[in-house]
Amino acid sequence: MEKAESLEEVEEQIRKHRLVLLLISRPDCSVCQAVKPQIEDLLEKKREIHGVYINADQVTEVASAYAVFTVPVVIVLAEGKEMLRKARFIPMVELENQLTKLVSAYIE
Structure with a gap:
């Protein structure tokens, strides 16, 4: 997963x-x-999805840019559009199933 140092x-x-x-x-x-x-483990299985991590303490404007009220937040974007959002307690099996469907819709 790539670490972003700025909103840009x-x-x-x-x-x-x-x-x-x-x-x-x-x-x-x-x-x-x-x-x-x-x-990170999930992204190893889903190579079609590019992972980006950002620290909300270092880049405070990310919270307002993505309407984040709690952490952690996972936002999945397809062609720049938000398709999925999970916050706080993230069920990994559910997330993996949703990512599989998204990949098949956009890649395959």
Whole structure:
């Protein structure tokens, strides 16, 4: 998963890749620390999806840009449009199933 250091970097990755999974989190969030490696493992299986991580403490404007009220947040974008959003407690099996459907709709 690629780490973005600015909102501009996030937007560039969204323009560059057809499918993007954006993970917004904070280092002092215990749920975030548990979710991040699971998301990374999931992205290993879903190579068609480009993963981008951003630290909401370092890039505070990401919260307003993506209407984030809690962390962690997973936002999946297809061709720049938000298709899926999961926040706080993220069920990985459900997320994987939804990503599989999205990949088949946009890639295959």
